[in-house]
Amino acid sequence: MSSIPENLKYTREHEWALFDEEGLTCTCGITDHAQEMLTDIVFVELPEKGIEVKKGERLAVVESVKAVSDVYAPVSGEVIEVNSRLEDSPELLNSDPYGDGWICKLSVKNASEADELMDARAYEAHVAAGD
Template sequence: MARYFTDEHEWIDLEGDTATVGITDYAQGQLGDIVFVELPEIGTMVEKGKDAAVVESVKAASDVYAPLSGEVVEVNDGLEDDPALVNSSPEEDGWFFKMTVSDKSEMEGLMDDKAYKSFCDGL
C-alpha cells in the first residue's frame, strides 16, 4: 500500500482502486483542538480540489478538499463521537473517508512521504 500527500495537507492511502483520505499530523497541529468533523455522505461524488469535508476547531471551520475525484464509499463514524481522534491519531484512527478513484492520472503531482516532509519543513 502506498501513501501519498497533497499540498493541502491531506494523506491518501491507495489500495487497488480505493483511497482512504485523512489530514496529516502537520494539519491537525495547525488546526488545534478539533471539536467536530463534517463528513460527506456515502455515495457523494467528490471532485478533486473541491470541498469534501469540514473540520471545526474551537477557533474556526476549515474545508477539507477531495484529493482525487471519485465516489465516497465509507466514512469514519468514530469521528462523530470522538472528533479529537483527528488530533490524537491523524494518520491512522482519525481517517476521514474512503473513496473510489475514477481517474488514476490525478495521482500525478501528489507527494510521497519524503517529498511531503520536505514540503512541510519549507513552510
C-alpha cells in the same frame, strides 16, 4: 517534527491518501502537521456516502475551537465509506490522524490523479517550507 508516513500520498493542503494495491480505492484524512496546526478539533462535518467529488473539491469540514478548515478531496471519486466514529469523537483527528482519525474512503476515478500527489519526501519539504 510531525509524522509523515512513507506509504502515503499527500496534497499541498495537508490531506493524506492511502491507495489500495490496485489503486482503485483510497482512504483519506488530514496530516499530523494539519492536526498540529489546528489543535483541539471539536467537530467534523463528514461527506455523505455515495456523493461524487472532484479532486480539490471540499470533502469535509474540520472545526477546531478557533477556526474552520475545509478538507479537500485528494483525487476525484465517489465516497464509499465514512468514518462515523468522528461524529462523537472528533478528537481522533488529533490523537491518531493516520489511523482512527481517517475521514473517508473514495473509489478512485482517474488513476492518473494519484501520480500528481506528493510522496512523503516532497511533502516533508513542503511542510518545511512553511506552506
